[in-house]
Amino acid sequence: MNTNSLTPVLILDGGLGTSLEDRYGVKFDKSNPLWSSHLLISDPETLRACQRDFGNVPVDILLTATYQVSIEAFARTNTIDHPRGFQRHEILPFLDLAISIAEEAKAPEARIALSLGPYGACMVPSQEYSGNYDAEHSSIDQLSAWHCDRVHLFDQIGHLGSRISFIAFETVPRLDEIKAIRKLFTRAPSNTPSLLNGDVAFWISCVFPAESLTLPDGSGVDQVVDALLNTDYSDVIPWGIGINCTKIAKLPALVDAFGVAVSRLASAGRLETRPSLVLYPDGTNGEVYDTTTKTWRAAANQQAPMSPWERQLADVVALARNQHCWRSIVVGGCCKATHDDIARLRAIVLDT
Numbered sequence: 001m002n003t004n005s006l007t008p009v010l011i012l013d014g015g016l017g018t019s020l021e022d023r024y025g026v027k028f029d030k031s032n033p034l035w036s037s038h039l040l041i042s043d044p045e046t047l048r049a050c051q052r053d054f055g056n057v058p059v060d061i062l063l064t065a066t067y068q069v070s071i072e073a074f075a076r077t078n079t080i081d082h083p084r085g086f087q088r089h090e091i092l093p094f095l096d097l098a099i100s101i102a103e104e105a106k107a108p109e110a111r112i113a114l115s116l117g118p119y120g121a122c123m124v125p126s127q128e129y130s131g132n133y134d135a136e137h138s139s140i141d142q143l144s145a146w147h148c149d150r151v152h153l154f155d156q157i158g159h160l161g162s163r164i165s166f167i168a169f170e171t172v173p174r175l176d177e178i179k180a181i182r183k184l185f186t187r188a189p190s191n192t193p194s195l196l197n198g199d200v201a202f203w204i205s206c207v208f209p210a211e212s213l214t215l216p217d218g219s220g221v222d223q224v225v226d227a228l229l230n231t232d233y234s235d236v237i238p239w240g241i242g243i244n245c246t247k248i249a250k251l252p253a254l255v256d257a258f259g260v261a262v263s264r265l266a267s268a269g270r271l272e273t274r275p276s277l278v279l280y281p282d283g284t285n286g287e288v289y290d291t292t293t294k295t296w297r298a299a300a301n302q303q304a305p306m307s308p309w310e311r312q313l314a315d316v317v318a319l320a321r322n323q324h325c326w327r328s329i330v331v332g333g334c335c336k337a338t339h340d341d342i343a344r345l346r347a348i349v350l351d352t
Contacts, residue, residue, distance in 0.1 A: 007321040009349050012061045012113075012280055012332025013054035014342045020050050023338070033073040033124060036065050040094040041079060044101060051105035053339040057346055058107035061330060063115040063168060064098045070122040070150055088153075096157050103163065111165035113203075114154065114195075118172045119146055128245070129209045131173035131216035143180035148196070151184065155194050167195060167202035168278075171245045171334075175219040178204060178227040185236035203240030203278045203330070204228055208250060213257055221254065225261035229271060242278030245334045248309060251281055251316045259323035266325065277320050278330040283309055283337025309337075310345040317349055 017036040020026040024046050032038045039047035047065055055062055074086040074094075082090070102112045119137050120127035127133060137143055147169075154160060169181050187198050206215060206224055214220055219227075227233065228241040243254055258277065265271040307315075313331060320329050331349065333341055 007324070007326055008328045009317060009321075010060040010328060010330045011057070011342065011346045011349070012278075012330050013051075013057075013059045013063055014280075014333035014337030014339060015283060015335045016050065016054075016063065016065060016067075018283075018336045019053065019338055020046070022336075023053070024050055030124070031078070033068070033076040033122075035068045037067065037069050037073075037094075037098070038077065040065060040097050040101075041077065044097060048101050048105060051101055054342060055105040055107055055110065057339055057343045059110060059332065059342060059346075061111050061113050061166065061332075062102050062106040063113050064102045064164075065115070066095065066098050066154075067115045067117040067170065068121050068126075069095065069098075069116075069153070071153070073122050076124070091153060092156050095154055099157060099160065099163050112163065113166035113168040114160075114164045115168050115170060116147075116150065117170055118174075118177055119143055120173055121171065128171045128173050128207060129216060131177075133174070138176075140176045140180045140183065143174075143177050144183045147181055148184055151195055161195065161200055164200060166239065167200055169202065169204045171207045172204055173207050173209075173216040175215060175217055175223055175227055178206070178224065179233050182227070182233035182236075182238075185234045187235055198236040201239035203242060203276070204238050205240075205242040205244040205278050205280070208243060208246045208254060213250070213254055221257040222261050222264075225258060225265065229262070229265060229275065231270075231272065237272055238275060240276035240278040240328075240330060242276075242280075242330070244278070244280045246281050247284070248281040248312050248316075251279065251313070252319060255279070255316055255320050255323075259320065259325055262325045263323070274325060274327040276328040276330055277326040279313070279316065279320070280330075280332040280334045280337070281313065282335045283333040283341050284335065308344070309333075310341055310348055313345055314348040 020036055028035055071088055074091050077085055118128050137146055172178055181204055184196050185198055228238060317329055317331050320326060
């Protein structure tokens, strides 16, 4: 029997913001604090076309254009009609539009994941690669309150629980933020329907930008996996855990460490159910994103990769499948991963 067949693989989309820049000529700067979500206001047709590129691959899961949505980012977004920014009560139609565009762009059988970046993605300049947060957002309680308030924005969208299949908390750089997100979810009875009651599956993916296998705050993989799956933080366990916005060359070591940590929890009887593994590294060859200039630059003495990006990632998927500790594997790309990259990845992965 081919044991690989026991671990299903789902294909995720790629880098939306960078695809808008590179394929559609969209320019982002400090006047666009919403980044790709700004097109919900300025140019939904271009956003729709870009997301449809990924939908046509086809991908199994399509992320919404909501990664940098926040009350603060909307308040800092100035347009002709809103020269002083958007008030909280004016945001809802744009969030609903984000879901509608994803619904229109995806393949018929594909599912939608609500994309939610970390608090650092909403800072100016963004701090999801550093984890250097302000004093008002530097504890579990403070971060949990911020995330809860943002999720409640989306709770106002009609029938959202039936329109999305996943909530994706992405690019999380800090251990306390992982715990803050876990703290959001509870199965306690409530008279008010919410995305936070555990009925909608969610994943938490983390960023590992340094040379070491640690988060920007210095937390190691064992600490990260414990925070992601330990029932002490919530009785609602993530459907998936993983890695995104990270150099692909780091993935083999990280996936190995994640697998060891999950297997250790299982052996100790501390794992209620097997999680899915979510992997979407940057689609670069080692270039680094400068959060101040909002440009990609090559690292010093950068060497050409030994094999194409999609082949490297397919090899990591094979490694993960052989760990036999994952319910499923979700794989796609983050910044600079194009719809063509995802199509080639899909062809390789589904052929093995």
